[in-house]
Amino acid sequence: MNEAVSRAGLIIREKEPANxxxxxxxLSPATPTNAFFVRTHFPIPxxxxxxxxxxxxxxxxRELRLTYDELLGLPATTSPVLLECAGNGRAQLVPKxxxxxxxxxxxxxxxxxGVPLSAVLDRAGVKEGGVDVILQGADKxxxxxxxSPGVIHFERSLPLAKAMRPExxxxxxxxxxxxxxxxxxxxxxxxxxxxxxxSVKWLTHVxxxxxxxxxxxxxxxxxxxxxxxxxxxxxxxxxxQVKAQIARPGLSEAVPAGKPYRVFxxxxxxxxxxxxxxxxxxxxxxxxxxxxxxxxxPFAWRLWELPWDVPEATGRYQVxxxxxxxxxxxxxxxxxxxxxxxxxxxxxTVEVEVV
Amino acid sequence: MNEAVSRAGLIIREKEPANxxxxxxxLSPATPTNAFFVRTHFPIPxxxxxxxxxxxxxxxxRELRLTYDELLGLPATTSPVLLECAGNGRAQLVPKxxxxxxxxxxxxxxxxxGVPLSAVLDRAGVKEGGVDVILQGADKxxxxxxxSPGVIHFERSLPLAKAMRPExxxxxxxxxxxxxxxxxxxxxxxxxxxxxxxSVKWLTHVxxxxxxxxxxxxxxxxxxxxxxxxxxxxxxxxxxQVKAQIARPGLSEAVPAGKPYRVFxxxxxxxxxxxxxxxxxxxxxxxxxxxxxxxxxPFAWRLWELPWDVPEATGRYQVxxxxxxxxxxxxxxxxxxxxxxxxxxxxxTVEVEVV
Numbered sequence: 001m002n003e004a005v006s007r008a009g010l011i012i013r014e015k016e017p018a019n020x021x022x023x024x025x026x027l028s029p030a031t032p033t034n035a036f037f038v039r040t041h042f043p044i045p046x047x048x049x050x051x052x053x054x055x056x057x058x059x060x061x062r063e064l065r066l067t068y069d070e071l072l073g074l075p076a077t078t079s080p081v082l083l084e085c086a087g088n089g090r091a092q093l094v095p096k097x098x099x100x101x102x103x104x105x106x107x108x109x110x111x112x113x114g115v116p117l118s119a120v121l122d123r124a125g126v127k128e129g130g131v132d133v134i135l136q137g138a139d140k141x142x143x144x145x146x147x148s149p150g151v152i153h154f155e156r157s158l159p160l161a162k163a164m165r166p167e168x169x170x171x172x173x174x175x176x177x178x179x180x181x182x183x184x185x186x187x188x189x190x191x192x193x194x195x196x197x198x199s200v201k202w203l204t205h206v207x208x209x210x211x212x213x214x215x216x217x218x219x220x221x222x223x224x225x226x227x228x229x230x231x232x233x234x235x236x237x238x239x240x241q242v243k244a245q246i247a248r249p250g251l252s253e254a255v256p257a258g259k260p261y262r263v264f265x266x267x268x269x270x271x272x273x274x275x276x277x278x279x280x281x282x283x284x285x286x287x288x289x290x291x292x293x294x295x296x297x298p299f300a301w302r303l304w305e306l307p308w309d310v311p312e313a314t315g316r317y318q319v320x321x322x323x324x325x326x327x328x329x330x331x332x333x334x335x336x337x338x339x340x341x342x343x344x345x346x347x348x349t350v351e352v353e354v355v
Numbered sequence: 356m357n358e359a360v361s362r363a364g365l366i367i368r369e370k371e372p373a374n375x376x377x378x379x380x381x382l383s384p385a386t387p388t389n390a391f392f393v394r395t396h397f398p399i400p401x402x403x404x405x406x407x408x409x410x411x412x413x414x415x416x417r418e419l420r421l422t423y424d425e426l427l428g429l430p431a432t433t434s435p436v437l438l439e440c441a442g443n444g445r446a447q448l449v450p451k452x453x454x455x456x457x458x459x460x461x462x463x464x465x466x467x468x469g470v471p472l473s474a475v476l477d478r479a480g481v482k483e484g485g486v487d488v489i490l491q492g493a494d495k496x497x498x499x500x501x502x503s504p505g506v507i508h509f510e511r512s513l514p515l516a517k518a519m520r521p522e523x524x525x526x527x528x529x530x531x532x533x534x535x536x537x538x539x540x541x542x543x544x545x546x547x548x549x550x551x552x553x554s555v556k557w558l559t560h561v562x563x564x565x566x567x568x569x570x571x572x573x574x575x576x577x578x579x580x581x582x583x584x585x586x587x588x589x590x591x592x593x594x595x596q597v598k599a600q601i602a603r604p605g606l607s608e609a610v611p612a613g614k615p616y617r618v619f620x621x622x623x624x625x626x627x628x629x630x631x632x633x634x635x636x637x638x639x640x641x642x643x644x645x646x647x648x649x650x651x652x653p654f655a656w657r658l659w660e661l662p663w664d665v666p667e668a669t670g671r672y673q674v675x676x677x678x679x680x681x682x683x684x685x686x687x688x689x690x691x692x693x694x695x696x697x698x699x700x701x702x703x704t705v706e707v708e709v710v
Contacts, residue, residue: 009380009605011366012458016449020606023378025364034607034708094371101456103367250364251375252389353389 008035013100017042018182022105027247027266029294029303030080031108033175038182039085039106041154042141045202049178049186054120054170058134058208061125068186071115071170078113079192080300081167082268086195086222086237089344097341104245104348109266109301112190114171118164120206126160129210133163135189135198136205148216155205156198156222156236157213158191167192167299170203192299193271194238195342197222225338232338239270241345242331244277244290244304244323249352257354258312263290268301269325276324277304283318283349284333290321314354322347363390368455372397373537377460382602382621384649384658385435386463388530393537394440394461396509397496400557404533404541409475409525413489413563416480423541426470426525433468434547435655436522437623441550441577441592444699452696459600459703464621464656467545469526473519475561481515484565488518490544490553491560503571510560511553511577511591512568513546522547522654525558547654548626549593550697552577580693587693594625596700597686599632599645599659599678604707612709613667618645623656624680631679632659638673638704639688645676669709677702 010020020038022031049068056064085106090097092104121133136155143152162168169190172179179185184201191198197217218236226235244267249255267274273296278287290306304321324330335346365375375393377386404423411419440461445452447459476488491510498507517523524545527534534540539556546553552572573591581590599622604610622629628651633642645661659676679685690701 007380007603007605008607008609009378009603010607011376011378012446012606013456014451015447016451021366023364023366023380025362025378032609034609034710091367092370096369096371101368248362248364250362251367252363252365254363254387254389355389 008032010035010038011105013102018044019100021102022108024103024105024245025247025250027264027303030175031110033110033177033180033183036108036110036183037085037106039196040139040182042139044181045138046181047138047186047202052186052204054187054204054206056120056124056206059127059130059210060208061127062123064120064124066120071187072172074115074119076113076115077166077169078111078173080109080111080297081190081192082107082109082240082299082301083196083199084240084268086197086342087344089348090341092344092348093335093341099341107245110174111176112169112171113173113176114169114190116166117168117170117189117206118166120170121163121208126208130160130208131211132157132209132213133160134205134207134209134213135200135203136207137200138202138204143216145216145220152216154200154217155215156200156217157209158198160208162191193240195222195240197237222342224340224342227338237342240268241343242269242272242274242323242325242329243267243345244321244331245348246319246321246350249319249350251350251352253352254355255310255352257310257314259310261308261310262305263308263319264303264305265321266301266303267321267323269323272325272327272329273298274302274323275326278322279306280320281308281317284320284347287322310354317352317354318349319352320347320349363387365390365393366460368457373399374455376457377463379458379460379600380602380605382619382658385530386465388465388532388535388538391463391465391538392440392461394551395494395537397494399536400493401536402493402541402557407541407559409542409559409561411475411479411561414482414485414565415563416482417478419475419479421475426542427527429470429474431468431470432521432524433466433528435464435466435652436545436547437462437464437595437654437656438551438554439595439623441552441697442699444703445696447699447703448690448696454696462600465529466531467524467526468528468531469524469545471521472523472525472544472561473521475525476518476563481563485515485563486566487512487564487568488515489560489562489564489568490555490558491562492555493557493559498571500571500575507571509555509572510570511555511572512564513553515563517546548595550577550595552592577697579695579697582693592697595623596698597624597627597629597678597680597684598622598700599676599686600703601674601676601705604674604705606705606707608707609710610665610707612665612669614665616663616665617660618663619658619660620676621656621658622676622678624678627680627682627684628653629657629678630681633677634661635675636663636672639675639702642677665709672707672709673704674707675702675704
């Protein structure tokens with residue numbers, strides 16, 4: 001199942017701040033660091049490891065200030081974790097959405113090494129009233145929101161129960177090497193199972209609050225309409241939705257008629273594993289089951305493949321893949337407008353040319 | 356110099372109307388049809404060849420109505436012609452521009468077969484007062500401009516002198532086959548030397564006017580600030596500006612330290628040939644001359660290559676290429692704001708990682 005390692009060739013979605021997309025047709029089991037998509041909201045802060053500290057405060061028994069060396073001295077874990085931008089696939093929305101128009105490459109799975117956030121929160125001692133854990137990055141700037149005037153930092157929160165889970169790390173290595181500046185050097189959060197915005201880069205402050213945190217980055221940006229109450233409210237985007245993406249054939253790929261072709265791609269859920277991936281070459285009328293490769297690894301993607309007996313009839317084919325997770329959730333056919341331009345996991349169509 | 360033929364894997368910039376980008380790192384001498392960028396403004400019109408006619412009217416002696424078979428009966432020429440979207444490179448602008456954020460792949464060179472527009476204009480007999488030649492496509496829709504209410508067609512004009520030049524074709528084949536629907540089937544204009552918006556697709560009307568044509572697509576869209584008079588005026592975008600682009604190494608590509616590496620890319624001018632391409636690995640302090648491959652072909656791009664002795668020192672390098680045309684014009688260092696978000700040919704930086 002080993003594909004050639006990507007040569008990168010990232011696609012610029014925005015030059016500054018840096019927003020760069022992975023070319024998904026070059027999918028490999030583990031995304032190399034230089035091919036991993038980059039999502040930034042503000043200029044990349046330049047932080048030296050020796051100057052970095054992590055402050056842990058708020059509803060804690062003991063405020064902490066950890067240095068980089070102190071963090072690296074704590075027991076660490078290493079595991080592959082998928083990060084997907086909450087807006088991945090936005091270019092697939094019709095009519096055109098506002099915001100960065102990611103195609104299918106704002107997703108990747110890398111191996112992250114770090115200290116469980118729970119270990120640091122345990123050292124600080126979360127008080128009984130602790131509810132939410134704010135993760136604040138050193139990156140900052142102005143945003144287009146009158147309720148958020150002046151310079152603000154990028155920050156997101158996790159409910160305490162999620163913050164204490166083992167898939168939430170204070171990560172300092174990516175694919176076995178120190179983080180690069182565009183991926184959060186020296187330390188970032190990794191929040192397995194949640195969209196990428198939760199994995200705050202250039203992390204410098206962890207604050208436990210007694211009430212839910214409701215600022216810009218989770219009440220306006222990265223928020224969707226939730227209809228649990230009488231009136232819909234903007235709720236924070238959290239768990240990654242189940243999705244399969246096709247790497248090959250790629251859009252407009254010329255596929256030779258009458259020959260076998262190996263279709264392959266990746267699929268993922270949020271907290272759940274992928275149970276099945278199906279593939280269609282007739283715009284979703286008939287589906288064939290793909291073979292899932294390797295073993296399920298929690299919070300990572302899973303590659304899949306399928307032999308396609310390409311017909312003799314040349315012309316354009318609409319191919320599709322859809323995933324179902326172990327809780328029985330399948331990708332929807334259409335985007336739910338309540339999700340605004342986030343959590344985009346409806347079944348995409350890839351046009352290929354049989355020649 | 357033959358690179359592997361692209362497998363396509365076009366990048367979606369917008370799903371509908373279809374706007375798709377060529378992944379420039381997969382550059383080859385001639386762009387395959389399925390890898391050629393697609394720029395559309397409205398839904399793709401479905402036109403059957405047997406229903407298609409071309410109307411030639413306005414300031415002509417004899418109005419014409421040509422059928423597809425009649426057009427194909429006229430003497431045709433075949434040659435490679437580069438098309439570049441006037442907004443190619445827009446993702447490189449800082450701050451972020453409005454409009455489709457093309458990276459570097461809204462450009463391609465294909466072989467086009469068609470009848471010189473001049474032959475058809477000669478048959479119609481352009482009257483002495485003819486000034487401008489409007490090319491109108493069958494594609495239509497509404498635009499966001501109060502001065503252009505209702506449904507309008509895509510249309511652009513050429514000054515009569517340009518319209519009569521041999522590099523302006525009524526093209527019906529691309530790379531030896533009938534045009535595909537997304538590239539203008541059954542007939543499109545090909546205007547060598549001008550940005551792609553002039554090469555009107557799904558062409559159905561050619562109208563010679565006695566006064567310059569000044570509608571939406573050349574006075575607001577695809578227009579730039581010209582400062583020849585007292586007050587700047589919005590002038591139509593026309594000739595392609597000289598430019599070199601690097602295919603390999605691609606953005607974030609991992610380049611092995613201490614080994615030779617073959618840098619390659621393409622360069623082009625508008626009406627002029629490329630005289631030289633230079634390459635820099637230190638953000639433009641020192642430049643080395645690249646080798647131009649093959650022969651200059653008017654209105655096509657020219658591939659270039661360069662051996663790079665990659666240093667032993669690992670880290671990020673800012674590589675750049677710049678072209679100079681045979682009239683001595685070199686790419687600028689910065690984007691001229693008067694060009695708005697068109698004609699983007701300042702020297703781009705590609706970050707690569709020597710590892």
